[in-house]
Amino acid sequence: MKEVKVTSTVTVYDNMSQLSLIEQTVMKKAIDMLDNVYAPYSEFYVGAAVLTDAGNIYGGCNQENASYPLCMCGERVALYNAGANEPNTPIQVLAIAVHNPKKFIDKPISPCGACRQVISEFAMRHKQDFPILLKGGGEMIYRLESSKELLPFGFDSKYL
Numbered sequence: 210m211k212e213v214k215v216t217s218t219v220t221v222y223d224n225m226s227q228l229s230l231i232e233q234t235v236m237k238k239a240i241d242m243l244d245n246v247y248a249p250y251s252e253f254y255v256g257a258a259v260l261t262d263a264g265n266i267y268g269g270c271n272q273e274n275a276s277y278p279l280c281m282c283g284e285r286v287a288l289y290n291a292g293a294n295e296p297n298t299p300i301q302v303l304a305i306a307v308h309n310p311k312k313f314i315d316k317p318i319s320p321c322g323a324c325r326q327v328i329s330e331f332a333m334r335h336k337q338d339f340p341i342l343l344k345g346g347g348e349m350i351y352r353l354e355s356s357k358e359l360l361p362f363g364f365d366s367k368y369l
Contacts, residue, residue: 217358224348232302235260236342236350239304242270242283249273254308255283259291261298262337267291284324288331299335303328304342317343317351320359329356329363 225233235258242256248271255271269286284305291300307318320328320341332338338355353359 215361217353217361219358220352220354222350222352225344225350228342228350228352231260232304232340232342235266235302236304236306236344238266238268239287239306239342240344242268242287243306243308246270246283247272250275250277252309252311254310256306256308257283257287258304259287260301260303261291261295262301263295263298265291265295265298267294282321282324284320285327288327292331299337300331300339302340302342304344306344308346314345315347316349317345319343322360325356325360326363329360329365332356333363333365 222228225236228236238258239256242258243254246254246256248254250273257269259267261267267287267290269283269288269290271281271283272286273280284303287303305320307314328341332355338357341353341356341359343351356363
């Protein structure tokens with residue numbers, strides 16, 4: 210038996226001004242998407258935005274449903290929006306912002322497991338990984354260089 214250690218590296222920015230101008234633009238779109246959230250049950254808001262290699266930005270936000278399994282996370286809405294509009298164009302960056310009107314979330318929050326798998330699939334689909342930016346209600350932003358930082362053992366087509 211042997212033990213293998215799996216680690217992730219996260220770059221922590223004190224505020225948005227430390228990001229590149231294009232990353233600031235994508236994060237601002239993710240923050241703007243918080244205004245379009247439909248989350249009457251959890252009151253947990255997720256806004257997301259995707260920049261494609263073609264230079265287009267697609268937004269998304271979570272959409273809840275009284276039948277909870279039918280809810281859709283903001284990250285997936287943004288990625289599927291990009292995939293529906295530019296199916297053959299790789300993703301350049303994904304930005305995710307969260308807000309909870311009931312309690313202040315100062316630190317960035319990581320995507321759920323389903324979103325991690327979808328993020329991984331988009332990187333695999335286009336044979337190009339991309340950075341992921343995460344922001345809570347505070348100024349701090351986390352930057353992960355790839356989906357592998359979120360999901361080191363992702364499921365992909367080689368298993369099918």
